[in-house]
Amino acid sequence: MRMVAHSAPDVPREAARFTASDGVRLAGEVLQPQGRPCVLFAHGFGQTRQAWAASARILAANGCRCTSFDARGHGESGRPGDGYHMQQFFDDLRTVAAAQPQKPVLVGASMGGLLGLAVAGESEQPPFSALVLVDITPRWETSGVERILDFMRAWPDGFADYDEAAKAIAAYLPHRRRRKSEEQLAALLRRDEDGRLRWHWDPAMLEPIAAEGERHQPRLIEAARRVKLPTLLLSGGRSDVVSDATIEEFLALVPHARHRELPRATHMLAGDANDAFTHAIAEFIGVAAKHDPRPADADAS
DSSP states (O other), X not given: OBOOOOOOOOOOEXXXXXXXXXXXXXXXXXXXXXXXXXXXXXXXXXXXGGGGHHHHHHHHHTTOEEEEEOOTTSTTSOOOTTXXXXXXXXXXXXXXXXXXXXXXEEEEETHHHHHHHHHHHTOSSOSOSEEEEESOOSSOOHHHHHHHHHHHHSOTTOBSSHHHHHHHHHHHSTTOOSOOOHHHHHTTEEEOTTSOEEESSOHHHHHHHHXXXXXXXXXXXXXXXXXXXXXXXXXXXXXXXXOHHHHHHHHHHSTTOEEEEETTOOSXXXXXXHHHHHHHHHHHTTXXXXXXXXXXXXXXX
């Protein structure tokens, strides 16, 4: 398939709802429902499906079916009443993948990539046709992850207004030239009963999932050894979450995997270098991508 640039802002889209095995409802959307190939996006911890908006729009405008969803406890998805643990997220990804009309290419950033790696490596019949891991490896740099968690732990009392939230994000991502608009921030924040704006994710999720992270590293390393699917690792040249050492280890575990570095990107590849990011995915799945004329609107968290 040859991909060409489209200036038209709209592609066919429909809301999607998935029901997890424990009854939690997961909110999502599908762009170009009749398209092929099928691409499934899984966002990182603390993000929403909006993290993929620009890339999904480009791929869908050129014929790909693109599905994205909010993980439990994030965005518009449900919040379980009995707490959080990582296995729920693994099971949720299986559920969403199984709901696709064909095995999708899984594009997973950070947490989403780790979930995809585990599901692919632990399944006799993986629910994906290929894997794209976005700046994540089975072993990661603890300092980089702690920086993300520190940001998520900050402002427990929320923000007085959107301007205050925009300043916080700008300080966290000083290399971004464009500040978040109120419209973009509305997808990342909720106004609570006290009138304060708070992040879209459930605060009850943060510490349990953060605590489980490194405990799962042996599981993820073993899963990586068993991955047979076509695999692409995209890394940011300025990332503090992956490093030369973690990438080298990953490529030894998955010797058939390809690796591509986006030199100017941090851990937030889709937001930092969306054109190059989307081109790399398109090339991997056999689509020739060109520039999207509209500005990227990826999530900042």
